[in-house]
Amino acid sequence: xxxxxxxxxxxxxxxxxxxxxxxxxxxxxxxxxxxxxxxxxxxxxxxxxxxxxxxxxxxxxxxxxxxxxxxxxxxxxxxxxxxxxxxxxxxxxxxxxxxxxxxxxxxxxxxxxxxxxxx
Numbered sequence: 001x002x003x004x005x006x007x008x009x010x011x012x013x014x015x016x017x018x019x020x021x022x023x024x025x026x027x028x029x030x031x032x033x034x035x036x037x038x039x040x041x042x043x044x045x046x047x048x049x050x051x052x053x054x055x056x057x058x059x060x061x062x063x064x065x066x067x068x069x070x071x072x073x074x075x076x077x078x079x080x081x082x083x084x085x086x087x088x089x090x091x092x093x094x095x096x097x098x099x100x101x102x103x104x105x106x107x108x109x110x111x112x113x114x115x116x117x118x119x
Contacts, residue, residue, distance in 0.1 A: 012059075012080075013048075013059040013060050015080070016060050016065060016079050016080065017048060017049040017050075017060065019078065019079045019080070020034075020048075020049045020068055020072070020079060021049050021050075023072045023074065023078070023079075024049075024072070027072070031045055031046060031049075031050075034068070034071060034072070037071035037072075038064075038067040038068050038070070038071035039067055039071075040064060040067060040068075044064075048060050048064060062107060062110055062111050062114060063114060065079055065111075066111070066114045066115065076111065076115065
């Protein structure tokens with residue numbers, strides 16, 4: 001799958017990290033408070049969302065996105081790059097090959113399964 005997010009020109013994980021940062025700041029929450037509410041360690045949270053300050057960061061997982069969305073009391077869609085409106089009814093995606101498409105569909109199914117588990 002193409003690894004850019006349209007208007008932001010950043011990776012999908014960087015775009016999610018940016019959204020989490022904005023939501024955290026709007027609530028005036030510390031990193032510790034968000035980590036505690038999400039049930040993830042402070043170090044993991046810093047590695048995921050303070051990406052500009054860390055050279056060796058890793059991409060966010062679907063499980064971590066679900067935990068952060070729940071902690072912030074928003075849907076997972078609100079953590080996605082805002083090049084796509086949370087109110088959008090359709091999105092056009094381009095895949096470079098069949099494998100990327102199948103991987104994307106698998107990830108979406110996994111996300112749906114995780115969201116059902118939290119319901």
